[in-house]
Amino acid sequence: MADTHSNAGAIWALGMTQIIGYGTLYYSFSILAPGIAIDLGVAVEWIYGCISLALLAGGLISPWAGGLADRLGAGRVMSAGSIGAAAALAVCGLASSTTAFLAGMVLVELASAFVLYSTAFAFLAQTTGTRAQPSITYLTLIAGFASTIFWPLTTWLLQTMDWQQVYLLFAGLNLVVCLPLHLWLSRFARIVAARPIETVAAKTPMIVDNGDLVFILIVLGFSLAGFVSAATLFHMVPMLGVLGLGTVGVWVASLLGPAQVASRLINMGFGQDLPATVLAVVSAITMPLALGTLALSAPSTAGAILFAIIFGLGSGLFSIVSGTLPLAIFGKAGFGKRMGWIGMGRLGLSSLAPFALSVALGAIGPKPSLWILAVAGLMCVAVFGDVWRRCRPIGQKVAAVNQPTDAVHRQG
Template identity: 50%
Template sequence: MTGIPARMIWALGVTQIIGYGTLYYSFGTLAPAMAATFGWSEAWLFGLLSASLLVGGLVAPFAGRLADRHGAGQLMGWGSLAATLALVLAALAPSGIVFAAGLVAIEVASAFVLYATAFAALAQASPREAPRRITHLTLIAGFASTLFWPITGALHEMLSWREVYLIYAATNLLVCVPIHFWLARGQRLRSAGRRDAPATVALLPPERQRGTLLLMLAGFALVGFVSSAVTVHMVPMLSALGAGAAVTAATLLFGPAQVLSRLLNLQFGRGLSQPMLALIGALALPIGLAVLLLGTPWLPGVAAFAILFGLGNGLYSIVSGTLPLVLFGSVGYGRRLGLISAARLIASSAAPFAFSLVAGAATTGIAVAAAAAIGVVAVGIFGLLWWVARAPAGDQASRALTSEA
């Protein structure tokens, strides 16, 4: 069986950097100007983003089933074309209603082009290699925030938010669309030249899968809430806490910390099970927020927060793809990724608005403390999931699949 070629990893990595950078990370930087254009408060604008994320979450399971049925590469090709059109619609919106439709379209398109579908493409190419290749992919894509926060800021100093969105639409059209359809063509050629790659076995017996799946979805939902609340509000949050001078340092450290988590996983993660990696990733988020509250406004405290939160966010990105593959096997993998995306997006759809609402009604510090408390609950859930996965029925399979990952 032919493995996953390196060019596929790099190609997907480029599209994930562009996808996350243009469809997600750019919003927080451009939000004040967007709100001013339509005469909205920023809290109202983030409420609109929350509603759009909710719609994207509801679409995600459907996208996962389509990836299983028709191939993830082809789905990503059409998805990146839809992302292009959605960015154009938002950029040219003559009214707030049309802009809202464009923002919803952006989040729907995201369900077809970001990590969940990319992970499914890797699993379809080689289920046995997929866990390690997912780490390689997230290692590359971890630079999205590091690149696009400053790029978006620099572009916005020279151009309006509408012009920035048009540039990002052109980037999706000229880079992501051709790459994704090229990947789809390679997927078809591989399928025509050999039998389907053998499926991987599930760690858990059938009678334990439903409850474990629900537990996993709850954990990813809470982590997604914390991650979305903090990353969307990263720049204004740090400024409100009095760390405005450290914003640049934090945004520059966050992305490399995500990359560092993936490097550490590649070097030292072989001896750890995927449930343990999920627990470690969840733990880093509330610790990072606690450090932020205690260390602000001093630069070392803000830097430590950015590194810890980036490490946790980076591990979370990995295990959202590897954990369901290891626990439940590769059959129906796209559908399970769709469920994880739905749980994460539905929960995190409320996060930007909720964070903005709490910060406005109370203080930003209280909003950060509330996010940390939610992170602690997520730690408890992943701790329970780790305990469930250690049960004797799964020990032998766990050791075998950990070595593969």
């Protein structure tokens, strides 16, 4: 019972750091970007170009950050990342030129590789034993409030502060709140490491048709999902405004967080026995469905609300799948580095998204841009559908292409 309570405390502490991490390093950007562009005297597309370059840098460092989490422990990596995140946000807050702001954004994404979901999931895989997969679901349930809190909060702060002061405040949050929590989590991980090794039998393994190809498909699937998600989330509030929602857009967008939380609650209640491969397909389907709904219904407020709810449901499930799918198929060995490679693919393609959609919105308008994103979402559905086809629990019939030498990957 004591172990259960201590694990719950660790998940809550980690959830708090994820709310602040995603809120300050990710969700706040789209609210701050227009003011940054005005003050620095550049087009807003240039500001989104900065985040695109920064996402690329974050993707390139992700495998290294994941490898460090495997070798040194994810808690230590996140502690160092908190200091880096605070420093990066401070650089953004002190930036008085476009070059300085670009440098700050690159540092923000480099720090993100050490403190956000990839490393947090590795921490749970290292510390929660056979409870790793449900622990990931609990964490994403808590962290799902990041957008709900930080989109309105950032908007409210801009009424009394400029964007530079907001960045400095966010730097302080990472230093004063996240760093102590990550240091405590690092200590918690050392205590867990000293416990006797679990002797509980492993869960049912999966039979995988061509494990290397499946991993490539997983990276591709999450890369496509990351592209659609990044393009949509970075532009959600201004795009809803362009579509005719005006200031209502920020409150419609804030429904994303509750929808994410709702999807995780539904998954906890009814989807615990659903294979991660199936959940990946279900998650992918929501993206083109949501984007198509918005494109067909705009400027209807009801349609925008439905879009935000559907997209939020899918986004919430994807947060779970991004950790549970590789864990279910490949197990805990090298989990941090696998998450790093997935992060590199996801962020590499996502790095194109903010700038590409910013240009597309100006060149062809919001509705054609939404249909392009929907097509990318359909491609994601096809990729995860193939992963589902190639991976089956023991006892289920596998596709006829399987050979006797197919690898069997057991969970940790």
